[in-house]
Amino acid sequence: MDEARIPQPEDLGDAQETRVEGAGARVLVIDDEIQIARAVRAGLSGSGFVVEWAATGTLGMERIAQWRPDVVLLDLTLPDLDGLEVCRQVRAWSQVPIIVLSVRAGDADKIAALELGADDYLTKPFSMGELVARVRVALRHVALRAGGAGAAARFQTGDLSIDFERRQVTMDGVEIHLTPTEYEVLKYLAINSGKVITHRTLLRAVWGPHYEDETHYLRVFIGQLRHKIEPDPTRPRYLITDPGVGYRLRAPD
Amino acid sequence: MIDIRQLFQQRLALLRAEITPASARAHIRRNARGYSEAIAGVAAASLVIALVRQFTQIANISLIYLLVVLYLAARYGRAPAILASILSFLAYDFFFIPPYYRFTVEDPAEWISLFALLVTALVIGQLTAAVHARADEAIASQRRIATLYEFAQLIASTNDQRELLDALAQRLLAEFAPEGMTACAIITPDTLGHPSVRASAPADHPALRAFDLQVRELAGRAAWVLSKGSPVADSMLVTENGVARQETSLYLPLRSGKRIVGALGVIGGERMRQIAGVAPDNSDQPVPGAARADTPSRDPQAQLFQALCDQIALAIERDTLRQQAIHAEALRESDKLKNALLGSVTHDLRTPLASIKAAASSLLQPGVAWSDEEQRELLESIDESADRLNRLVSNLLDLSRLEAGVATPQLEWYPLQDVLAPVLDRLELSGRVQGRVITLDLPDDLPLVPMDHEQIEQVLTNLIENALKYSPQDTPIEIHAHVIGTPPELQVSVVDHGVGIPASEKRAIFDKFYRVQHVRLPWDPKHPPVGTGLGLAISASIIRAHGGRIWVESTPGEGATFIFTLPIPADRPTGALPPVRAVAGVPTATEPVREAPAPEGAPEEGSDDG
Numbered sequence: 001m002d003e004a005r006i007p008q009p010e011d012l013g014d015a016q017e018t019r020v021e022g023a024g025a026r027v028l029v030i031d032d033e034i035q036i037a038r039a040v041r042a043g044l045s046g047s048g049f050v051v052e053w054a055a056t057g058t059l060g061m062e063r064i065a066q067w068r069p070d071v072v073l074l075d076l077t078l079p080d081l082d083g084l085e086v087c088r089q090v091r092a093w094s095q096v097p098i099i100v101l102s103v104r105a106g107d108a109d110k111i112a113a114l115e116l117g118a119d120d121y122l123t124k125p126f127s128m129g130e131l132v133a134r135v136r137v138a139l140r141h142v143a144l145r146a147g148g149a150g151a152a153a154r155f156q157t158g159d160l161s162i163d164f165e166r167r168q169v170t171m172d173g174v175e176i177h178l179t180p181t182e183y184e185v186l187k188y189l190a191i192n193s194g195k196v197i198t199h200r201t202l203l204r205a206v207w208g209p210h211y212e213d214e215t216h217y218l219r220v221f222i223g224q225l226r227h228k229i230e231p232d233p234t235r236p237r238y239l240i241t242d243p244g245v246g247y248r249l250r251a252p253d
Numbered sequence: 254m255i256d257i258r259q260l261f262q263q264r265l266a267l268l269r270a271e272i273t274p275a276s277a278r279a280h281i282r283r284n285a286r287g288y289s290e291a292i293a294g295v296a297a298a299s300l301v302i303a304l305v306r307q308f309t310q311i312a313n314i315s316l317i318y319l320l321v322v323l324y325l326a327a328r329y330g331r332a333p334a335i336l337a338s339i340l341s342f343l344a345y346d347f348f349f350i351p352p353y354y355r356f357t358v359e360d361p362a363e364w365i366s367l368f369a370l371l372v373t374a375l376v377i378g379q380l381t382a383a384v385h386a387r388a389d390e391a392i393a394s395q396r397r398i399a400t401l402y403e404f405a406q407l408i409a410s411t412n413d414q415r416e417l418l419d420a421l422a423q424r425l426l427a428e429f430a431p432e433g434m435t436a437c438a439i440i441t442p443d444t445l446g447h448p449s450v451r452a453s454a455p456a457d458h459p460a461l462r463a464f465d466l467q468v469r470e471l472a473g474r475a476a477w478v479l480s481k482g483s484p485v486a487d488s489m490l491v492t493e494n495g496v497a498r499q500e501t502s503l504y505l506p507l508r509s510g511k512r513i514v515g516a517l518g519v520i521g522g523e524r525m526r527q528i529a530g531v532a533p534d535n536s537d538q539p540v541p542g543a544a545r546a547d548t549p550s551r552d553p554q555a556q557l558f559q560a561l562c563d564q565i566a567l568a569i570e571r572d573t574l575r576q577q578a579i580h581a582e583a584l585r586e587s588d589k590l591k592n593a594l595l596g597s598v599t600h601d602l603r604t605p606l607a608s609i610k611a612a613a614s615s616l617l618q619p620g621v622a623w624s625d626e627e628q629r630e631l632l633e634s635i636d637e638s639a640d641r642l643n644r645l646v647s648n649l650l651d652l653s654r655l656e657a658g659v660a661t662p663q664l665e666w667y668p669l670q671d672v673l674a675p676v677l678d679r680l681e682l683s684g685r686v687q688g689r690v691i692t693l694d695l696p697d698d699l700p701l702v703p704m705d706h707e708q709i710e711q712v713l714t715n716l717i718e719n720a721l722k723y724s725p726q727d728t729p730i731e732i733h734a735h736v737i738g739t740p741p742e743l744q745v746s747v748v749d750h751g752v753g754i755p756a757s758e759k760r761a762i763f764d765k766f767y768r769v770q771h772v773r774l775p776w777d778p779k780h781p782p783v784g785t786g787l788g789l790a791i792s793a794s795i796i797r798a799h800g801g802r803i804w805v806e807s808t809p810g811e812g813a814t815f816i817f818t819l820p821i822p823a824d825r826p827t828g829a830l831p832p833v834r835a836v837a838g839v840p841t842a843t844e845p846v847r848e849a850p851a852p853e854g855a856p857e858e859g860s861d862d863g
Contacts, residue, residue: 107663107707125643127636181832207830216666216701217830223668227697234670234693240678241671243706 025139028069029053030060030086031101032079036124040073043128044135057081064090071138073131074118076102076109084112091117095145097138101126107244114198114245121196137194137251144191155190157250160229160238162190171229181206182225186249189239194251196242222247287329291337294321299344306349315345315370322374326381334378342371397557400428404564414572418452421565425517426454428561432554433522435500439507441515441569442479448516478504478516484531503529507566514569517562528555601645605638612638640683648787651711652794662705662798666826669699669734669743672706676713680721689721690729699734701826702743702819708795709819712803715788716747716815724751724812725776742801742818750812759805763793792817 027049029037034055041051052067054060057078064072072090076083087098100113100121110121119141120134155162159172167183169176178186184206189197199215207214222241226233240248298317305314318341326334346356350363358364404424411417418439426437438453478485484505500520507515519525612631616623623631673693680686720730728750737744752774754762796803796817807813 125639179832181830184833203830206833211830214830216826217828219666219668219671219701221830223670233697234674234695235677236674241675243667243672243675243710244665 024048024050025071025135026067026069027051027071027073027135028060028063028067029073030055030057030063030078030083031073031075032056032077033075036075036101039128040131043131047132049135055079057083057086060086061090064094064096069096070142071135072096072098073135074098074100076100076113084109084116087113087116087118097142099134099138110196110245111198111200114196115200119195133251134194140251141192141195155193155252157193157238157252160250162186169229171231176228178225178228181221182228185221185225186229186239189247189249193249196246196248198246200246202246283329284332287325287333288336290329291321291325291333291340294325295337295340295344297321298341299348302345302349315341315349315366318345318370319374319377322378323381326378327385330385331378331382334382335375338371338374338378341374342367345370393553397553397560400424400557401560401564404561408564408568408571414568415452417568417572418565419454421561421568422452422454425561425565429521429525429528429554429558432528433524434519436520438518439515439565439569440479440504440518448479450518451515453518478506479513482506482508482513484529486526486531501526503531505529505531505562507562507569509563509566509570512570514566514573517565528552528558530555602642605642605645608638609635609642648791652787652791662708662795664703664705664799666701667704667706667709668701669745670695672704672709673713673732676710676717680714680717685718685721687726689726691717692729692731694731694733696735699743700736700741700821702821704799704819705795708798712792712795712817713745713747715792716817719788719815720747720749720751720813723774724749725774728812736821737818740823741821743821744816744818746814746816748812748814753809753811753813754805754807755809756807759807762805763789763803 025048027040027044029040029051031037031040031053032055037053037055041053044051052063052069054063057080060072060074060078063069074083074086078086083100083102087100090096090098097119098117100110100118101124102109102113102121103124113121119138122131122134153163153165155164161170162168163170164187169178169183169186185202188202188205199218200212203211203214203218222239223233226236226239229238230236238250240250242248295318298321301317302314305311318337322334322337322341325337343356346358346367347354350367351359358367404421407420407424408417411420422437422439426434429437436453436455438450440448441451443449484503487502487504488499501522503517503519503521503526505517505519506513507517519529612634615621616628616631673695677686677691717730717732724730731748732745733748734743734745736742793803796819800820801818803815803817805813805815
């Protein structure tokens with residue numbers, strides 16, 4: 001690594017321009033396999049994204065600093081650096097959404113990537129439709145972050161809606177009574193909707209660091225929450241389980 | 254195996270009884286008896302002579318003393334015989350040669366007969382004792398040969414290696430207990446090369462526990478012996494009945510040819526150290542002339558010890574060779590398996606690859622104007638084939654991981670719903686459900702069950718895919734889950750209403766590459782089902798690794814029900830996360846964090862989360 005060429009957080013500034021999805025949003029692919037890069041570029045260009053490609057972790061970080069992409073697709077197995085290491089280094093100076101692409105299927109890798117600051121992950125092979133959907137979710141989160149207070153006082157996905165001002169949750173217009181804890185969990189997932197939240201992150205955010213490892217109680221808790229917000233709790237439509245990793249609340253329509 | 258041990262115990266008892274008088278203290282006791290019998294014998298002989306002389310005068314009546322000497326030499330050996338000879342000489346002079354009751358002799362001719370008596374007695378004593386010693390030696394040597402033979406017999410007739418080494422250790426102890434051996438242990442390197450105690454005798458000797466500890470905690474000594482092949486002496490503190498005492502522990506290499514196959518640990522005294530031929534200090538120089546030196550010892554016990562050590566080494570070596578043979582056989586088997594796999598997989602891999610290649614190259618053909626519909630068809634075929642290829646590859650990887658034992662389940666407590674829902678979602682997403690009805694019958698209160706979610710997801714995927722494949726389009730698939738039995742198990746069944754499985758094949762379908770023979774689907778006779786024959790084999794390995802069971806119940810023609818169980822241990826987590834009011838620091842763009850008033854009429858508010 002040439003330290004001199006790594007930009008510092010102040011270089012990027014807060015006023016990073018946010019591009020609307022599809023309208024020329026920039027996607028950087030960091031992957032050493034040219035076939036994947038070519039296919040991803042073809043697929044995403046078709047949906048109106050501008051795609052660039054970097055074949056190594058070092059080159060990728062340089063491109064993030066110089067080109068300032070809106071979303072980064074990061075492979076975990078790179079010729080020079082481990083993808084997890086790239087993720088960690090980038091997070092030191094940039095909040096750009098990172099979607100990890102990997103053939104590694106183990107939970108540990110996914111969790112490690114998410115906890116190092118990756119926003120999402122996709123296991124290869126994946127379908128192009130899935131990839132486009134994930135990129136859009138990531139862009140929406142950037143927009144939400146940049147939009148400031150009041151940008152979204154409500155959250156709506158399918159028939160489930162949350163009114164953050166009044167702390168009110170409704171299903172198909174009918175109010176659902178949640179305990180304060182259930183509400184906080186749902187709110188945290190709604191704010192991060194479409195993204196996988198690891199068990200650990202959710203436990204830490206809602207219950208505090210002492211409860212980080214109480215995963216099995218969280219499963220019971222989520223099961224109870226589902227009984228309130230899911231029409232069919234055995235086939236959840238809103239609060240989706242990513243077994244071994246965490247939970248994901250369905251993205252707004 | 255048990256009868257061998259019993260037999261052995263009996264022999265042991267016999268041997269102990271036979272050997273014990275030969276031990277040192279018994280030896281002294283025996284000698285003392287010899288001396289007292291010498292005195293008594295001479296006295297008795299003198300009495301007899303006195304009685305006879307009352308009635309008649311016999312010229313060589315002193316010969317009666319020789320009988321006593323002869324008896325003593327034969328019974329007790331040299332020393333009592335010499336004592337008896339001298340006593341006879343003195344008694345004859347004292348009682349029967351004038352002047353009586355004095356140790357002087359009047360007639361010089363009597364001197365001659367007196368000394369003739371002494372010399373004859375001494376010579377007879379010596380000769381008899383020598384013959385007797387030789388006979389004893391012959392018996393001892395015969396017994397050593399018998400011992401060796403027994404060892405060989407034991408090795409030849411015992412198949413179980415543990416039994417064998419245990420029996421050999423006990424036999425060795427029985428043989429050398431009279432020489433002061435209190436315990437012994439056979440040590441061999443484990444798969445990682447660390448020394449470990451494989452057999453020991455006696456089974457519950459306090460010294461042995463200390464010994465085992467010494468081997469395990471200070472593996473250095475035994476490891477050193479295993480690597481360098483030189484014997485080592487050490488000392489250890491042994492506590493027996495609350496009394497601590499110092500014991501000598503010896504580590505001796507067991508050699509088969511030039512190879513060191515193990516080590517023998519011996520706890521015993523000075524005599525054992527000599528027999529084993531280990532130098533008294535910790536220097537690794539063997540004692541000159543001892544059994545362990547290159548020149549064989551002249552001590553017959555040391556020779557026997559050496560021979561028995563060689564036998565033990567042989568037994569270990571034999572086991573090593575057998576292990577290698579088993580390993581080689583397993584390799585051959587796995588080679589055969591790999592070839593079969595290669596054959597099956599080549600076909601299964603080639604088929605989707607061929608259709609991908611065909612479709613892609615068609616699209617790339619220059620100068621062909623494909624209609625939109627044709628293009629779409631070709632692309633769909635590529636997409637489907639790629640999915641199939643992906644499934645096959647991950648199946649193969651999973652199977653090989655499971656077979657290698659690498660994929661031991663990473664158990665975590667899951668509700669079945671959390672694992673089942675993603676499986677159904679994925680099947681739907683991949684278009685494999687195709688509008689089929691899948692009904693779920695899961696009680697709300699299903700408990701958490703320890704499982705490896707990835708592996709159980711795979712089992713569920715395999716079972717549901719099978720059910721979809723082997724049942725007609727218009728029939729539903731049912732999934733039931735219940736807790737049954739004591740100790741409780743989660744029982745999950747996947748029910749289809751398809752062709753079913755013949756009774757004769759209910760077991761074989763869980764074998765690798767097995768597919769139900771000649772299956773034809775009545776509702777779609779033109780398309781026999783395709784598969785790798787791996788799904789159920791993988792599922793069975795997974796369920797077994799979880800400690801559960803998997804089987805199929807079926808009435809041919811009416812459908813099949815695949816059932817698996819997962820054990821629910823007693824230590825399942827009870828309790829819950831505590832309630833929280835509002836969460837600080839939740840990154841939100843919408844709302845400043847504040848203590849929210851409870852919505853009116855919410856009944857849970859008071860108690861919060863159950």
